[in-house]
Each structure stands twice: as structure tokens, then as C-alpha cells.
Amino acid sequence: MEHAVFPGGARIRPKLTLAVASACGEDDPGLTDGVAAAIELLHCASLVHDDLPCFDAAETRRGQPSVHCAFGERLAVLAGDALIVTAFEVLGAAARRHPGRLPVLMRTVTQGVGMPLGIVAGQAWECEPQLSLVDYQRAKTGALFAAATMAGAQAAGADGAPWRALGERLGQAYQVADDIRDVMLDASVLGKPGGQDLALGRPSAAGELGLEGALAEFQRLVQATILTVPVCPGASKFSQLIRQEAQRLVPQQLAARVAAVA
Amino acid sequence: MEHAVFPGGARIRPKLTLAVASACGEDDPGLTDGVAAAIELLHCASLVHDDLPCFDAAETRRGQPSVHCAFGERLAVLAGDALIVTAFEVLGAAARRHPGRLPVLMRTVTQGVGMPLGIVAGQAWECEPQLSLVDYQRAKTGALFAAATMAGAQAAGADGAPWRALGERLGQAYQVADDIRDVMLDASVLGKPGGQDLALGRPSAAGELGLEGALAEFQRLVQATILTVPVCPGASKFSQLIRQEAQRLVPQQLAARVAAVA
Numbered sequence: 001m002e003h004a005v006f007p008g009g010a011r012i013r014p015k016l017t018l019a020v021a022s023a024c025g026e027d028d029p030g031l032t033d034g035v036a037a038a039i040e041l042l043h044c045a046s047l048v049h050d051d052l053p054c055f056d057a058a059e060t061r062r063g064q065p066s067v068h069c070a071f072g073e074r075l076a077v078l079a080g081d082a083l084i085v086t087a088f089e090v091l092g093a094a095a096r097r098h099p100g101r102l103p104v105l106m107r108t109v110t111q112g113v114g115m116p117l118g119i120v121a122g123q124a125w126e127c128e129p130q131l132s133l134v135d136y137q138r139a140k141t142g143a144l145f146a147a148a149t150m151a152g153a154q155a156a157g158a159d160g161a162p163w164r165a166l167g168e169r170l171g172q173a174y175q176v177a178d179d180i181r182d183v184m185l186d187a188s189v190l191g192k193p194g195g196q197d198l199a200l201g202r203p204s205a206a207g208e209l210g211l212e213g214a215l216a217e218f219q220r221l222v223q224a225t226i227l228t229v230p231v232c233p234g235a236s237k238f239s240q241l242i243r244q245e246a247q248r249l250v251p252q253q254l255a256a257r258v259a260a261v262a
Numbered sequence: 263m264e265h266a267v268f269p270g271g272a273r274i275r276p277k278l279t280l281a282v283a284s285a286c287g288e289d290d291p292g293l294t295d296g297v298a299a300a301i302e303l304l305h306c307a308s309l310v311h312d313d314l315p316c317f318d319a320a321e322t323r324r325g326q327p328s329v330h331c332a333f334g335e336r337l338a339v340l341a342g343d344a345l346i347v348t349a350f351e352v353l354g355a356a357a358r359r360h361p362g363r364l365p366v367l368m369r370t371v372t373q374g375v376g377m378p379l380g381i382v383a384g385q386a387w388e389c390e391p392q393l394s395l396v397d398y399q400r401a402k403t404g405a406l407f408a409a410a411t412m413a414g415a416q417a418a419g420a421d422g423a424p425w426r427a428l429g430e431r432l433g434q435a436y437q438v439a440d441d442i443r444d445v446m447l448d449a450s451v452l453g454k455p456g457g458q459d460l461a462l463g464r465p466s467a468a469g470e471l472g473l474e475g476a477l478a479e480f481q482r483l484v485q486a487t488i489l490t491v492p493v494c495p496g497a498s499k500f501s502q503l504i505r506q507e508a509q510r511l512v513p514q515q516l517a518a519r520v521a522a523v524a
Contacts, residue, residue: 045343049339049340052339054335054336055336055339072389073316074316074317074386074388074389075386077311077314077316077317077339078311078385078386078389080343081307081311081343081346081382082376082377082382084346084347085346085372085375085376085377085382086372086376088350088368089368089372089376091368092364092365092367092368092369092372093365093368093369095364095365096365099361099362099363099364099365100361100362101361102354102357102361102364102365102368103354103355103357103358103361103364106350106353106354106355106364107351107354107355110347110348110354113347114344114347114348114351115263115344115347115348118347120344120347123340124336124337124340126336127334127336127337127340
């Protein structure tokens with residue numbers, strides 16, 4: 001379980017949760033931390049199971065052997081299961097001071113990862129002969145991003161609904177960037193094998209729109225995300241965070257290389 | 263997910279939850295139902311993952327093809343994951359009237375299934391070269407039985423602690439009975455392949471104590487379970503439930519056959 005969680009990736013989902021909670025006038029930082037940790041643990045669990053031999057059979061993740069390569073397939077299945085359970089253990093423990101917020105937080109978090117519209121549904125689309133790229137990416141990536149932003153608001157006792165669109169669009173942008181990076185970058189930068197979408201016949205924005213089309217779509221989604229930041233005291237700080245993240249995902253140099261390839 | 267949950271087995275864990283909640287003066291039947299359903303969903307999830315090719319490679323379960331045989335390994339991994347998530351979705355939704363009970367309920371339920379002492383830990387012991395049969399069975403079976411009884415009390419707003427020992431001992435009794443049944447009964451009665459403990463080199467009370475020793479241990483555990491029923495208005499009804507369940511697990515006829523074999 002430790003191997004699956006450390007070292008971390010960008011930790012973008014829990015960062016979003018913390019940022020939204022702060023923008024909504026956070027009054028219980030312990031609860032925000034628990035919600036953010038739960039969301040990251042669920043993300044890590046999904047990576048462990050995605051990497052299994054029956055799915056991507058990925059040998060590396062975050063620059064180290066994937067969990068099943070390091071510890072065997074059986075412990076990888078169990079570590080993923082235990083990470084899901086631990087996420088809810090952490091969430092429950094963090095809500096002792098405001099248990100009244102738990103039912104809506106549990107709904108938000110479970111909808112982000114479970115059936116019929118969360119990560120598990122997205123992964124299940126990979127088992128179907130045909131799929132819609134939008135539905136697939138919304139479930140596989142967008143749903144947990146939306147849960148991360150909505151749960152940040154709910155952890156602060158605020159309404160989560162105004163933050164859904166932001167999370168969904170940022171999730172879409174993130175997925176398109178991931179597709180571009182998969183084509184353009186090699187394993188030493190990615191910390192996992194590159195070229196996997198093509199190799200595994202997986203749906204990909206780069207495959208469907210071409211690299212240049214995917215880059216234009218990414219830039220459109222980043223702008224759309226910034227437009228959906230709800231009116232709040234932290235709105236401009238939030239827009240800045242999104243621009244920084246966009247720059248980290250697809251640096252200008254990479255965008256220039258995409259243009260040159262196209 | 264439906265295939266993993268229906269048709270059900272004995273549903274003994276949720277029945278325990280309902281019975282304890284009733285004995286504790288249940289005041290929110292919707293919450294009790296949600297807790298009981300969550301526990302059964304987690305049990306079903308564990309069966310789906312236990313049956314996977316990397317563990318037991320079981321082809322049948324509850325008289326029908328196991329989930330991975332019916333739908334493939336990938337959907338079996340995902341169905342198990344989704345059932346875990348659904349369990350917490352159901353639990354959260356059921357607690358709207360009494361959210362103050364959620365933190366302790368979530369701790370109880372997660373400890374019953376997660377690390378370091380729940381079902382996942384028990385299953386992980388199977389990956390170790392050596393293990394203690396008592397620790398293994400306590401984690402693999404006893405922990406969720408204890409969670410079922412404790413959570414029944416907590417769903418009714420009562421203290422769960424007095425109900426822990428009852429759940430643990432009944433879980434042990436159930437596991438010993440399962441070991442006896444695995445040796446003595448065939449697939450048509452079990453709804454799953456028989457003789458698996460021996461075939462898979464799994465720790466088993468029947469293997470460790472012999473069949474007659476396992477039967478004596480089962481009868482000792484049933485008596486010990488009855489002695490741990492807390493003082494409450496429903497105590498005698500509860501003792502009767504345990505005796506009925508013991509008779510269902512190891513009917514007199516089966517006990518007589520064990521004595522004859524030994």
C-alpha cells in the first residue's frame with residue numbers, strides 16, 4: 001500500500017480539494033485534509049488495479065516497478081482493495097467534528113469512483129467493443145476531478161454543485177494532456193511506459209483528433225475551465241492555479257514540438 | 263455486480279446486524295438496513311476477488327459460474343471494486359437521519375474488511391509462507407462477523423464493544439464449519455467446488471485438528487458464542503438464532519458422518 005501511494009504523482013486531485021475548500025471559507029482543516037487524502041487514496045487504488053496484467057500489464061508507475069511487478073498480482077489486487085477501504089476509514093475519522101457533512105461527502109466521493117459514472121465505469125468501458133471517447137474520459141478521469149472539487153466545497157460546509165463543471169472540464173483537459181504526453185514523451189519523463197494508448201488500442205484524444213487537434217482541444221478546455229470558476233474571494237488565485245497546472249502538463253516546449261510534428 | 267450479489271448465500275452477516283440492532287432497541291430501521299446491506303456487499307466483493315484466477319481460480323460460487331468465469335477477469339476485478347464503493351455509498355445514504363453515528367460505523371466496517379486486521383489482511387496471509395491459523399481465520403472471517411454485530415449495535419445508537427466477542431467467536435465457528443463442509447460435502451451441496459482447502463494447500467481447521475477435532479472445536483465455539491451474548495431483552499432469542507445457525511452449518515447428520523469417518 002505504501003508502494004502504491006509513495007512517491008506520489010502530481011497530487012493534483014487533493015490539491016484541488018484543498019484549494020476549493022479554502023476558496024469556500026474552510027472551517028475544519030482536518031476534515032478537508034481527510035477528504036483530500038481519501039480522494040488521493042482512491043486514485044492510487046485505481047492505478048494499482050489499472051496496472052494489473054489483465055488490464056494494462058504496466059511494469060512501471062511513477063518511476064518504479066508497478067505494485068504487481070514488485071509484490072505479485074495477488075498482493076496488488078489486495079492492496080488496491082485495501083486502499084479503497086482505507087480511503088473511507090480516513091474520511092470517517094476526519095469527520096468527527098462535522099459528521100453532518102458525511103452523507104453528502106460520501107455520495108460525492110463514491111459517485112466519483114463507483115458505478116455507474118465513476119472511475120470503475122470508465123475502466124469498464126475498456127472492456128466494451130465500442131465506446132464514446134467523451135463518456136469514457138468523463139468517467140475514467142472527469143468524475144474523480146469533479147468529486148475532488150465538489151468535496152472540497154462540501155468539506156467546508158458549502159454547496160458542491162457550483163464546483164462540478166470546473167472539476168469535469170479540468171479532468172477532461174488533464175486526460176487530453178495525458179494522451180498527448182503518452183505520444184510525445186518517453187518513459188523517463190512519464191515514469192511509466194509511453195505509447196501505451198496506441199499499443200493497447202485504447203481510446204485517445206491524440207488518436208481521434210490527431211496531435212494538433214488534441215493540443216487545440218486541450219487549450220480550449222483550459223480556457224473553459226477558467227471560465228467556470230465560481231464567483232468567490234479566491235477566484236483569481238484559482239485561475240492562476242489552473243494556468244500553472246496547464247503549463248506543467250503541456251509546457252510551451254512540448255506544445256511547440258507538437259506543432260512541429262504536425 | 264448483480265451476479266455477485268444474487269442469488270445470495272445464507273446472508274448470515276446482515277442477519278446478525280439486524281438481530282443485534284433489534285436487541286439494542288433499534289430506532290432507525292433504515293440505517294440498520296443500510297449498515298446490513300453494506301456489510302453484505304463487502305462480503306460479496308471479497309468473494310468475487312477471492313475467486314479470481316490469481317487466488318482460488320474458482321469456477322463456481324453459490325451454484326453458478328463465478329463472476330470472472332461469467333464476465334471475464336477484468337470485469338470481476340472492477341465488480342469487486344465497485345461493490346466495495348457501493349457499500350459505502352449505501353451506508354452514507356442510510357445515515358441521513360443520524361449522521362452522528364457514521365464516524366464510528368465507518369471505523370467498525372472498515373476495520374472489518376481493511377488492513378491490518380480485516381478480510382484483506384486475512385486474504386494476504388494466504389500469500390505468506392507461514393501463518394497462524396487463528397490469526398488467519400480471525401482476519402478472514404472473524405473480523406467481518408465482529409463488524410456485523412458491533413455495527414448492528416452502533417446503528418441503534420448503542421455501544422458496539424460488548425458485541426465484539428460474540429461476532430468474533432461466531433466467525434471462528436463459521437470458519438471451522440466451512441472447513442468441515444469443504445472436506446465432507448460435494449459441490450452440489452456447497453454451490454462451489456469441494457476439497458479446495460486441501461487442493462490449494464490452504465490452512466484449515468480440518469487439516470490442522472483432524473475432522474473429529476474440528477467438529478469438537480466447532481461445538482466448543484458455538485457454546486462459547488452463546489455465553490458471550492450480552493445481557494439484553496433479546497438475549498434468549500439471540501441464543502436461539504445461534505443454535506439454529508449452528509444446526510444449519512453442521513446438521514446432526516453431517517456431525518454423525520464426521521464421527522463415523524473418524
